[in-house]
Amino acid sequence: MAHHKSAKKRIRQTERRTEVNRARISRIRTFVKKVETLIEGGDKTLAAEALRAAEPELMRGVQAGIVHQNTASRKVSRLVARIKSL
Numbered sequence: 420m421a422h423h424k425s426a427k428k429r430i431r432q433t434e435r436r437t438e439v440n441r442a443r444i445s446r447i448r449t450f451v452k453k454v455e456t457l458i459e460g461g462d463k464t465l466a467a468e469a470l471r472a473a474e475p476e477l478m479r480g481v482q483a484g485i486v487h488q489n490t491a492s493r494k495v496s497r498l499v500a501r502i503k504s505l
C-alpha cells in the first residue's frame with residue numbers, strides 16, 4: 420500500500436482512468452461486433468453503414484491512446500475487405 424500522498428493520488432487516478440479506458444474498449448468492441456454480425460448475415464448495405472459508425476470509434480480509441488494506430492487501421496481495412504467481398 421502507498422504511504423506518500425502523491426502515490427495515493429496516483430492510485431486514485433489510475434483506478435479512474437482504467438475504468439474509463441475499459442468503457443472505451445468495450446464501446447469499440449461493440450461497434451466492431453455489430454459490423455461483423457452484419458457481414459455474417461450477408462447484408463452489405465447495413466454492414467457498410469455500421470462500418471461508417473465503427474470507424475470513428477476506432478480512431479477515437481487511437482486518439483485516447485487505447486488502441487494503436489496500426490491496429491485500428493488494420494481492423495478497418497479487414498472489415499472493408501470483407502464487406503467488399505459480399
